Amino acid sequence: MLKAIIIYHTRTGNTKSLAEKIKKRLEYLNIVVEVYQDNNFKALDSLNDFDIISLGSPTHYWQIASDFKEFLKKINGFNLKGKKLIVFATGVSPKSHPKICSDIIKIMKPSGIDTIAKIGCVKEPTDDLDTKIEQVISKDLFQI
Numbered sequence: 001m002l003k004a005i006i007i008y009h010t011r012t013g014n015t016k017s018l019a020e021k022i023k024k025r026l027e028y029l030n031i032v033v034e035v036y037q038d039n040n041f042k043a044l045d046s047l048n049d050f051d052i053i054s055l056g057s058p059t060h061y062w063q064i065a066s067d068f069k070e071f072l073k074k075i076n077g078f079n080l081k082g083k084k085l086i087v088f089a090t091g092v093s094p095k096s097h098p099k100i101c102s103d104i105i106k107i108m109k110p111s112g113i114d115t116i117a118k119i120g121c122v123k124e125p126t127d128d129l130d131t132k133i134e135q136v137i138s139k140d141l142f143q144i
């Protein structure tokens, strides 16, 4: 059975809500999912136990939230080749989430992880995002 880990930063809960939607989708695909807020995830070495790693941040001053950026810098040197990355982000401007997703991918590049999906929304995710999540996190990505 495939295992996924979702790690996110949040201040007011929007990115957490998006993390929960991604969790729901992965579980629907029979993937076992663990979810952590960044400062609660201490067992960095255990990242290698997961097939899918999902990382998400709100936008702070057009950047990845600074605590989360520091967290990413701790894990981007790990060898994550062969693992699949799902990135997600929120922000008040519609231009923010695509930028933050790209920034996360850029920081994670040294790990060799393969990006399979980018998901974002303005502020809090609404239910219509579920359809998009279904499309971008599809069964065929995982050969299951």
Ligand SMILES: Cc1cc2nc3c(=O)[nH]c(=O)nc-3n(C[C@H](O)[C@H](O)[C@H](O)COP(=O)(O)O)c2cc1C
Pocket: 009, 010, 011, 012, 013, 014, 015, 016, 058, 059, 060, 061, 062, 063, 090, 091, 092, 093, 094, 096, 122, 123, 124
């Ligand atoms: C300190 C701070 C800076 C922010 N800067 C931006 C920004 O530059 N661009 C933007 O689109 N949203 C910005 N926002 C809005 C948040 O990115 C947005 O509300 C996000 O959905 C919050 O996610 P969270 O509820 O998971 O903390 C900022 C919010 C805070 C608290």
